[in-house]
Amino acid sequence: MTTDRLALLAGLLKELRRRSGLTQQQLAEKAEVSESTVRRLESGRAPNPTLQSLARLQDALGAGPRERRQVAELLANGPGGEAGAARAAGASGGATDAEGATDVDGTPGADGTPGADGTPGADGAGPGRLRAPAGPSGTLVRDEVLAAARDLALEVRRRWRLEEEQRRVHDPFPLPVRWRRTDAALGDHEANVERLLPGAAVPRPADLSGDLPTVAEFYRRRPSGRLVVLGRAGSGKSVLTIRFLQDFLESRSAADRVPVIFSIGSWDPAASTLRAWMTERLVRDHPHLADRVAGSSTAGALVEADLVLPVLDGFDELAEGLRVRALERLNEFSSPLVLTSRREEFAEAVEAAGTPLVWAAVIELADLTVEDVASYLPRTARRTRDAARTGAWDGVVERLRAGGGGRGAALAGALRTPLMTSLARTLYSERPGADPAELLDGREFPDESSIEEHLLAGFVPAVYRSGRGRRSPDPERAAHWLGYLAHHLADPDRERQDLAWWEIGDFLPRGRRVLSVVLAGTVCTVLSTWLIGLLIGRLPVWVTLLQGALMGPVAGLAFGFVYAVRLARGGGSFEPAYVRLRLRLPRGAPVAGPGRGAAVRGGPVRAFAARFGAVMAGGAVMGVGCGCALTFQRQLYYGVPALNLEVLKGTAVNMLVFGLIFGAGAGLVFGLLAVFEAPLDVASAADPPSLLAADRAVVRWQLLAVVPLLSLSVAFGGGLIVALLDGGVLGELNWERWDGLYIGAVAGLGGGLSYALSFTAWGCWVVRARLWLPLTGRLPWDTAAFLDDAYRRGVLRQAGAVYQFRHVRLQHHLGREYRRRQTARSHRWAPVEADGGRGEAG
Template sequence: MTTDRLAELAALLKDLRKRSGLTQEQLAHASEVSESTIRRLEGGRAQNPTLLSLAKLQDALGAGPEDRRRLAELLANGRAAPAEAPAEAPAEAPPAPAARSGMLVRDDVRSAARDLALEVRRRWRVEEEQRRVHDPFPLPVRWRRTDPALSDHEANIERLPPGAAAPLPTDLSGDLPTVAAFYRRRRSGRLVILGRAGSGKSVLTIRFVQDFLESRAELERVPVIFGIGSWDPTASTLRAWVTERLVRDHPQLADRVAGRSMADALIEADLVLPVLDGFDEIAEGLRGRALEGLNEFSSPLVLTSRREEFAEAVGSAGRPLVWATVIELADLTTEDVASYLPRTARRRPGDGGTGDGGTGDGGRGMWDGVMGRLREEAGSGGGDDGGGAPALAGALRTPLMTALARTLYSDGDRPGGDPAELLDARAFPDESSVEEHLLAGFVPAVYRSRPRDRGWDPERAELWLGYLAHHLAHPDRERQDLAWWEIGDFLPSRQRVLSVVLTATLCTTLSTWLIGFVIGRLPAWENAVQGALMGPAAGLAFGAVYAVMNARGGGTFEPAYVRLRLRPRGGGRPAEAGRGARRGAVRIFTARFGAVLAGGFVMGLGCSCALMVQQQLAYGPRLNRQVLEWMATNMLVFGLIFGAGAGLVFGLLAALEAPLDVASAANPLGLLAANRAIVRGQFLVLVPLLALSVGFGGGLIVSLLDGVVGELNWDTRDGLQIGCVVGLAGGLSYALSFTAWGHWVIRARLWLPMAGKLPWDTAAFLDDAYRRGVLRQAGAVYQFRHVRLQHHLGRAYRRSRTGRSLRWSPVDPAAGPGESG
């Protein structure tokens, strides 16, 4: 905005404020625009005032129609187009719909949106650096208008009222630096980006998020990228799924505000702009329903997809994504590739001549001859249209394949490797053969290029990555999210149950021996027998509980996003909020108590059976009616003691849980470390609480039932010994068998490495693969760099294991024939 226009705007705002009788401080309070912003506006120093701030000031000042018209004219005539916008763009681009009025947004929600924006910006800036997008410069990503049948009417996109004149055709072309400005010009705020595999859709969304946040106004939506491939539209709405993913990737948003999570409050306040990456990765039979679900979600969004899959979904749903502009990414040209690859190659000693590959240093690089051939082919009329282009030119039309070619030849350490081999028509007769060669060489290249980092052998690293890629596949639906807490579930169901049985058996046996040795109530041989019997009994009981949970779909434990807080919920809050928090705590306690009660009862049954066997061994076998009655009574009493004790303790822990206040835990290793600390804290609390609840609670239950079910006896010292065993064994078994971190330790750190499926330090391996560019981070999970790389590694693994594609087992889809997990 020019100096004259700024002065006019300042004078108008100052005059309005004086007429309203407000001071700058009072206006700031009424409009929720900061006092410093008001001072800059009235001083003529705000170079780019936001429409949202000015609209709030108009409302707070009670501006009349004439004043609003003058203000609109100042903005329309005085603001220049963004520097990165195309020359033909209008001077003032209509913005995407803004969030709700600041008067309707709580201060804590506004603060959470600001913190979320900072975290999203930091995360994707790091990810962009990790992907080396700007090294040496970003590959061009351009777009153009696609088939109009895939897009909504222009009048709908502009949200025009009935009878309004149809808008003139809009130029829908652009490139990577202008994506945020292009989006802001689309009034509906709904954009679909189509492109073939590897065309740069993910890179474009990252750049969009960065640029949008650079110019974001207060209370404007925060763009957050979600991999939509894991959304099941038949199981949840998009709004519920986005809320769940927000909590997973940003644990601090699990904090409760007004009876709901902060993530839910942000969605309700319309302060999140979902950037949904990978619509084509949704299961084929669900895409039509997914598009219907997107149409039910009326807020702005950005969606990426391959063209064919999106077109099929539009046909299935019977209409496109409402209010959405649809664009399609264009292929790289030969000149784009020829300008990029030579500048990625290292200069070699002895290079001479005056190469034309664009190295900029007068030397002739390894790519010059190849690029010269491609230029000649393109100049002859058979290059960029794909008709007579060589296989290499066709393969390098996507940023993905160009980046892989760079890794193999410019960055890799391939003795004698020369990109000219890619021009061999006999070895590479078509595009797919070149692409398979680049995909096959990628992992070995990145592990040979930096062998000193961890010393991973390239062949074994490729085998381990292939194992992970294979188990992300599914006959009906393929997953992209590689979550550390789900790796243990790659084991077949029987082995998962067996791991719980063995873990609980070992924990109980060792705990029984240790407590018996310390207390010394029984002879050594009897203590040894008791431990040997109690261990398997508890193991089978834990295994039975887990098997039931697994059969009902609850065998996967997600990371805990809570910590234990001893201060009662609602402390320091208003009385009404405190009462609501207490009622919520009671509900949580009741639900957890009921869920754990049944499991604890099963544990008590196992303990009574073990004691009965011990008695039979110690005093000779005798099986009569009296013994059976004694056994039945013990089963009932121990079941009630263990069930009530465990339910009470876990219910109390649930009532004391508070959200995990760690924003940095959203990356995989950070979340793993946070959960290790959470489980450690839970264990330290569980052991004494379980010991006390069983030791003293058992005496209370026995006193209540004595004479009702028969003559009962509960010696205090025996009760404390049993309580200590239950506390130590139960705490260990719970931590290792019923938490995400425990499954990670037992299965991903021990079981799978012993089977040779993964390295011993799996966490370090995953982090190293991320730093080498094989994996990428998407919040709290890893993903393969591209779904095509995931497919290739999965196929290579299956070929290496069986010599043919593995067939899926109808019993356990996670494992194929011959797989032992």
């Protein structure tokens, strides 16, 4: 450190000690450093102060966030540079030790380190304990990141409170979800869970148990900050994660991480680390986190600063072949987390991996008791003037409480999970005329599985017979549409739970997707050519119609070729544009190729170059197609033979020149758009309908910019390129002003519309999910309204920007029934044709 910085550091430490009322000797004893170290630091005679000593002194002096930032800034040019400053104070506060645990608010003990009195911190660390593990950030935690964490906490709490209300968890009261400590073989050693130092006395594991409201408190007492929640299918794991999140946020301090629920079933541990995947999901569900801060996206900064507590729901929903790798990745991830899973799948992964989730305490959810069910179901029957209707559950409850074997035992076994109890409520408490006594029919329902299948099969018809809305769809058709969606979430290699509206169009086989792009490009180009040609009126009508008929298919094939190349290179769905256009130049422009979702922000030059390179090749292909179309037109109009050597040479020149014109024009326009893109606002895209509306608005603004800009760039840029190449190797070239304006206008309007309908998430949604699939009967005409209605009825749930089925068992049932109906139909009417490897009636 320089002499000036040493002097400033010395003055800051003396001022802090004066305010604390400590002598140098008292401070040395409290911080557990030598008195000579304190004297050297306060006199400015310690040119290379150790980071550990500075961290202990700041803790002992009770340094706040401002003072810790000042120390970090003074160290930024000292040993270790900015990384050393981060380790010393973690900007905004907090010492980071060798393990990388960061205290984000600067209060002693906030990250689990011992406080001044040696008592355990918030995460349970104290004498004889290791620090709670944290992710190594290695960067300063800036004010912007802390503010983003605060905003994220507010938004997460708001969203899941609404989701909890939508699921009617509290109506009439929450079903009791109880938990207990489970088999010790599924968890880590108690000493590791308690984060004890070697040689410390290992406490005897407590036989702990609790209920839903106490899980957050139990978690806070775990020094490791790691918890695994096991339970059977439908036992209430998802509800527990929501309640845990709400309770944790209710008592969250500035030093706490922000709990965020992630559906871990969509994670591919072989393709990405947990941190990278979490960052992607944060940007998807909170688009404003794509904004750049501290050298990366805000989402990445939050994850790297260890300000996100991942609540990973559904370990069992990972593909079987990925679970062991996922467990290994989770053990490489050193930060606190919460994980839920079915017991069997988690136990198999632990046995196969040969290790549990390190540092994790494991609890298991208990089944509902007969008394739980007997107390709950009668109170769900709404009071009516019909006394028999109000007491519909009386006979069932009496049989359940009587116990013993027979029909009551089978029903009690089926209703032992909150999922099945809530389905029974929907079928018999909320459906007029339904009699729950039929569940006691031993011939119809001889065992638990038959009752469960009956409840699953009756759920969708029951909610769609409730008559919510004047345009309520027919229950059978609703079941067919939902079955189609559930069926296509079942991939042969890996099942998905996330139902994203921008991925529904990809349920079509690849060939049909390419065909949809060809048709969209053809129609847009034909109509644009006819419209522009008839407005200009320089050519006979039949020539204009001929030009449109020729240009349209060629342009459509060119668009289809570009799309097919993208598919061949492994391109997936076009994600929504998590950006908005603004006229003033942003501080850092997003960098993303067409169809990309979250934008990565960089400088304007970088943004322009990245988008220009991504679009130019596609534009060149369109230009090549335009050159071919001109040859066909001249052959038909002038009778020029296409196989003539001069004609072939002219065609090659046209293809090259038009490729340059269209490639440069498209690259220039989309490069400029990239410069003026910015992430969405904090409250934007909070749910699938909002994200769909936001993406539609972005595409409209893009069209308003692309059509005129592309027209002008092709018209005048084409003239410039022709002027530069004229008389050279390519020979004499001709580019008349009116021809340039005509071609530019057609390229702008036709190309802009074709791009919007073929290479954006909203366009693919319109062409496939709003037109193609409804035309073939797979989905309703207003798919967005149908999905939102299914969510309102409780068939679907929202997980950030995507939908999910209410439960994976319901998804499995609907998909299985859809395949059964399609198989029966194909055997009766037509052969089954290939459909993405799964088979579907044609």
